[in-house]
Amino acid sequence: MKTIYQKIDQSEYRMTPQRSVVLQVMLENQGQHLNAEDVLAKARSKSPSIGIATVYRTLEKLAAIGVLYKNMFEGGSYRYELSIGDEHQHHHLICLSCGSITEVEDDLLHILEERLENNGFQVVDHELKFYGYCPECRVDK
Amino acid sequence: MKTIYQKIDQSEYRMTPQRSVVLQVMLENQGQHLNAEDVLAKARSKSPSIGIATVYRTLEKLAAIGVLYKNMFEGGSYRYELSIGDEHQHHHLICLSCGSITEVEDDLLHILEERLENNGFQVVDHELKFYGYCPECRVDK
DNA sequence: TTATATATGATAATGGTTATCAAACAAGTG
């Protein structure tokens, strides 16, 4: 299981002040799902002259080497989150009431993937979203 | 289990020639996932003067009353498919080689939903995509 | 230093989708 820094070292990724700021923002907001504008705002509080293009380029690069995961959300826009370890985290429980986004437990996914593999479909990636109400917000009890 | 026509009758959806053409296109391409441009092209072969705005409006309306399902795909654009019966069909196996899109069996989903409900999360909708290789395209055997 | 390559920020371009608006059409009313 590679660390973030190992992933960066093993890529031809040159660390610049701007990239460092973007990475820092993502580290400080671990577990959150930020879009490019969010990242720009937070990055500008550290480095006011950073531009949106650099933010996009950096997020894209960090996603390419597996440091971030790029998620597609409703409305057709993307959000980024820190990818810890080798496990994918692109499966979410999205609360329609409070908007909280949490992760599906991995063991549930493995059951599903096993079953799909048994049916002949070779899974290489997935993207799951469950919309509903989290335990705090559910209305039926 | 409502039919398409029951859903339309029970809404305040007025059937116009243009809407009829769009619906016809969706019926003739059942099981396929069409984007607005696809629908426009097919609709224009029946009714050349139809405009893209009408296609978007009609797809949106048909999705709102449950006749179509609106799926978000990679690149942040939407595709529409006919929604047969009450069962949702928004879970897909997407082959990275041939691009075929097939459905996940419902019983697999029910297992997953049950487990999530047991954990306190009330599921009202979902969106699943598995990327990989279909039985015809898989490379590991 | 000098030459070469890469990164940056401003901004223009892109592309799918939505909003606007005048004209066409439909439905109801007396």
Place this chain on the structure above:
DNA sequence: CACTTGTTTGATAACCATTATCATATATAA
């Protein structure tokens, strides 16, 4: 039937997240 009122249509402008362009700045190599 006119007439009024409301809805739908198609063309096109606007929108907005993302990407491409390009001159300048910065880093690396020779």
